[in-house]
Amino acid sequence: MESSSIRLGRIAGVPVGMSWSLLVIAAIFTLGLAEGRFPVSNPGYAIGAYWVAASITVVLFFVSILAHEVAHAVVAKRHGLPVEGITLWLLGGVARLGGEAPSPRAELQIAGVGPLSSAAIGLMFFAGSTAASSLGVHPLAVEVLAWLALINALLAGFNALPAAPLDGGRVLAAVLWWRTGNRTRGLVGAANAGRWLGAGLLAFASWQVFEGEMMVALWTAVVGLFIWQTAVNEGRGALARGSLAGLTAVEAARPDPPIVDEWLTVDGLMALVGDGGDHTAFVVRESDGVLRSIVSADEIRRVHPHRRGSVRLSDIAVPIESVTTAWATEPLLGVLDRIPGDDRPEIVVYDNRMCLVGVVSRTDLARLIQRAGNGRTPVAPPPPPPAPPHADAGQPRS
Numbered sequence: 001m002e003s004s005s006i007r008l009g010r011i012a013g014v015p016v017g018m019s020w021s022l023l024v025i026a027a028i029f030t031l032g033l034a035e036g037r038f039p040v041s042n043p044g045y046a047i048g049a050y051w052v053a054a055s056i057t058v059v060l061f062f063v064s065i066l067a068h069e070v071a072h073a074v075v076a077k078r079h080g081l082p083v084e085g086i087t088l089w090l091l092g093g094v095a096r097l098g099g100e101a102p103s104p105r106a107e108l109q110i111a112g113v114g115p116l117s118s119a120a121i122g123l124m125f126f127a128g129s130t131a132a133s134s135l136g137v138h139p140l141a142v143e144v145l146a147w148l149a150l151i152n153a154l155l156a157g158f159n160a161l162p163a164a165p166l167d168g169g170r171v172l173a174a175v176l177w178w179r180t181g182n183r184t185r186g187l188v189g190a191a192n193a194g195r196w197l198g199a200g201l202l203a204f205a206s207w208q209v210f211e212g213e214m215m216v217a218l219w220t221a222v223v224g225l226f227i228w229q230t231a232v233n234e235g236r237g238a239l240a241r242g243s244l245a246g247l248t249a250v251e252a253a254r255p256d257p258p259i260v261d262e263w264l265t266v267d268g269l270m271a272l273v274g275d276g277g278d279h280t281a282f283v284v285r286e287s288d289g290v291l292r293s294i295v296s297a298d299e300i301r302r303v304h305p306h307r308r309g310s311v312r313l314s315d316i317a318v319p320i321e322s323v324t325t326a327w328a329t330e331p332l333l334g335v336l337d338r339i340p341g342d343d344r345p346e347i348v349v350y351d352n353r354m355c356l357v358g359v360v361s362r363t364d365l366a367r368l369i370q371r372a373g374n375g376r377t378p379v380a381p382p383p384p385p386p387a388p389p390h391a392d393a394g395q396p397r398s
């Protein structure tokens, strides 16, 4: 769970949190309903009544969004995917999945259940408002139910748009994946649609500025920018993953990384291998002869030139047990998914005799992705059947 979010509890075994940004949107909605919509649609009540009705409406609105996210989480779990948590934030909700859907069908169901549940909730509120109205319930209560019906219908409709990162975009990705047999193509197609949708929303926002509708313009611009940026990132991520699919850890690794002594200074190492050395990582040997740590070429270049004469490799090397290790024949994507987002990207690769056979550095990964992008190496076949975790894990399922 993000550090900026408030823990609310657990639903269906999934931790649920709320970002502080949700309070902003809660305040805007409550104000808009209490001072704007309700007094206009149902005039003549005490101002306190409007505020109570507005507060209840907004809480029920967030409960509806939560139900939408829980639906994603439950279906994902049914397909064997771990769900790390649900967070409610400024632009709705996010269910973070700890893996990738194993098949187009699973992806379609996990994504599709979101808009369907919003539509069902909207219908429920619509039935409730119709019943309440015919039973002669307080008109403000009827108005609350009617507004909730409308907003859930809008949520269902918007989320069903076939563009990443919306649920409809994931449905589109699943359909393209099923049609082409290639997950990457599906994800890239949905990401392209997302870029168009984001751009369209931004165009709409600028038109609204000229119309003088500043709130609409601002909101549409925020949503448009978010969709555009997320779609761009998802498209890049999908291509990067696609280019690494099918590789094993040892195939990605630079074999036999040079072994250097821990007492060497950065200057000493540079004199030894030359600044332009093609090495991306070094294994550091301690005084007892044991190989216990590694240092990447990036780390070495980051040492300020004035300090290179005094900083020793032992000062900047990191213990091997603190970086990710992999077996030579392990699929690379699976290894990458084991690395927490903010952790060091190096991977130390061992063969089945526990001998260190290579290191994959951040630079090595970037080169592999770039080379595949340039078409100089054959792009690996689609991911192997044992489902590699989710490309967009941590991305919103709003």
Ligand SMILES: [Zn+2]
Pocket: 068, 069, 072, 114, 115, 159, 167, 397, 398
């Ligand atoms: Zn959703």
